[in-house]
Amino acid sequence: MTTSPSTPQQDLDKALALSGASSFLDSSFASYMDEHDSLRALRDEFVIPTRGEIAPGADRPEESCIYFCGNSLGLMPKAVARYVTEELQVWGEGAVNSHFKHRFGRPWVRIEETVQEQSAKVVGAKKDEVAIMNTLTSNLHTLFAAFYTPTATRHKVLIESKAFPSDHYAVESQIRWHGLDPKDSLICQEPREGEVLLRTEDILETIEKHGHEIAVVCFSGIQFYTGQYFEMEKITKAAQAKGCIVGWDLAHAAGNVPVQLHDWNVDFACWCSYKYLNSGPGGIAGIFVHERHGEDFARNRLAGWWGHDKATRFDMVNVFKPMAGAAGFQHSNPSVLTTSALLGSLSVFEKTSMQEMRKKSFLLTGYLHHLLTTEFSSEVLEIITPVDPEQRGCQLSLVFKRGKMMEIFTGLAARAIIGDERKPDVIRIAPTPLYSRFEDVRRFVVELKELVAEKYN
Numbered sequence: 001m002t003t004s005p006s007t008p009q010q011d012l013d014k015a016l017a018l019s020g021a022s023s024f025l026d027s028s029f030a031s032y033m034d035e036h037d038s039l040r041a042l043r044d045e046f047v048i049p050t051r052g053e054i055a056p057g058a059d060r061p062e063e064s065c066i067y068f069c070g071n072s073l074g075l076m077p078k079a080v081a082r083y084v085t086e087e088l089q090v091w092g093e094g095a096v097n098s099h100f101k102h103r104f105g106r107p108w109v110r111i112e113e114t115v116q117e118q119s120a121k122v123v124g125a126k127k128d129e130v131a132i133m134n135t136l137t138s139n140l141h142t143l144f145a146a147f148y149t150p151t152a153t154r155h156k157v158l159i160e161s162k163a164f165p166s167d168h169y170a171v172e173s174q175i176r177w178h179g180l181d182p183k184d185s186l187i188c189q190e191p192r193e194g195e196v197l198l199r200t201e202d203i204l205e206t207i208e209k210h211g212h213e214i215a216v217v218c219f220s221g222i223q224f225y226t227g228q229y230f231e232m233e234k235i236t237k238a239a240q241a242k243g244c245i246v247g248w249d250l251a252h253a254a255g256n257v258p259v260q261l262h263d264w265n266v267d268f269a270c271w272c273s274y275k276y277l278n279s280g281p282g283g284i285a286g287i288f289v290h291e292r293h294g295e296d297f298a299r300n301r302l303a304g305w306w307g308h309d310k311a312t313r314f315d316m317v318n319v320f321k322p323m324a325g326a327a328g329f330q331h332s333n334p335s336v337l338t339t340s341a342l343l344g345s346l347s348v349f350e351k352t353s354m355q356e357m358r359k360k361s362f363l364l365t366g367y368l369h370h371l372l373t374t375e376f377s378s379e380v381l382e383i384i385t386p387v388d389p390e391q392r393g394c395q396l397s398l399v400f401k402r403g404k405m406m407e408i409f410t411g412l413a414a415r416a417i418i419g420d421e422r423k424p425d426v427i428r429i430a431p432t433p434l435y436s437r438f439e440d441v442r443r444f445v446v447e448l449k450e451l452v453a454e455k456y457n
């Protein structure tokens with residue numbers, strides 16, 4: 001007999017009984033959860049700004065701030081400073097020779113290899129399916145250049161109507177690049193009237209109806225505004241059954257939820273590393289190309305010498321021989337400093353797994369969800385992120401009613417609580433399992449209650 005696994009809310013209820021606390025808002029409940037958190041030691045791997053640094057003049061200036069903005073920029077892992085400093089040292093003392101001779105064993109000529117394997121683990125890929133290169137929007141263009149090959153009958157691209165603007169611009173420009181018009185070749189999946197989330201059934205219906213004329217389906221894994229985690233495997237399967245190529249932008253999913261790009265048979269994907277991967281502003285990005293495309297050299301690609309066969313790269317012969325796998329899609333020699341920063345941040349991921357992180361994330365975001373829905377009236381705030389924990393990651397997107405969002409946002413900032421705002425009315429709050437505590441969630445809710453009492457009177 002199999003028993004169905006418990007839901008995060010059932011686990012929280014059980015923990016409440018065990019903690020002896022009288023309510024979820026009791027500090028003893030949050031302390032109990034933090035003490036029993038198997039990832040709690042990982043918080044020490046990060047530099048956490050103090051209240052005084054974030055909100056000068058705030059009381060208790062030495063205490064750490066509450067940081068819920070990993071969906072925008074992750075906190076700095078301490079290891080990053082060490083890895084980057086080592087590269088500066090090696091640059092200083094070895095200069096150009098450090099491409100081949102490196103006292104820390106990371107010759108620059110192969111620097112990208114140092115981050116390939118752990119990156120692949122994070123996105124559920126085989127090592128050779130991943131290349132760490134460029135930045136996110138550039139990589140989206142690179143992948144479209146290879147995978148968007150419109151014909152007279154199959155020339156459309158299906159995206160979300162509220163795709164992140166950079167993705168929307170990139171896709172429109174790719175369509176135009178082929179001499180086509182987005183008016184004819186772009187399908188934007190709209191939510192139903194009066195809804196903000198996309199229903200999987202509606203996406204599948206569009207694919208069923210238009211799949212024969214769609215060249216590429218390209219969604220974000222997690223929607224930046226609503227925090228909706230799309231049913232990636234289902235959508236991929238349905239679109240491929242219609243002959244479409246399927247690509248995913250994992251900006252908000254990589255390091256947040258345990259995607260399985262290889263097993264889900266995704267054609268291509270790309271992500272940035274400065275959000276949940278904590279590699280620093282403008283960090284180096286990643287691509288995934290499924291292994292079945294890895295030796296498809298007939299597929300045109302934007303070429304550069306870093307995609308050329310390593311054995312002959314320095315022969316300076318102008319006959320491009322791409323490497324197999326995602327590596328063959330690289331263009332330039334990568335930024336050593338940003339790659340080393342990523343190496344530092346991935347050293348924290350090495351100490352756990354996406355599955356362990358997801359377990360904590362279910363509880364942490366579940367706790368936030370529970371407190372927000374029990375402590376606030378729907379006249380004040382509404383959560384637009386899916387209620388089902390399987391259909392969201394760390395982030396909850398809170399709509400503040402009656403035009404009060406900015407007032408609440410600045411009030412939180414003054415109390416050294418960092419989320420981020422998206423106009424007109426949303427504050428995104430993302431507790432992350434690597435460095436956020438249950439106590440952070442509890443205190444956030446307590447302080448938000450005070451602010452709401454002040455602003456909604």
Ligand SMILES: Cc1ncc(COP(=O)(O)O)c(C=O)c1O
Nearest residue numbers: 135136137164166220224251272
């Ligand atoms: C979903 C999504 N796509 C694209 C981008 C743009 O990223 P970049 O500026 O690194 O190209 C972002 C940035 O936040 C994003 O969230």
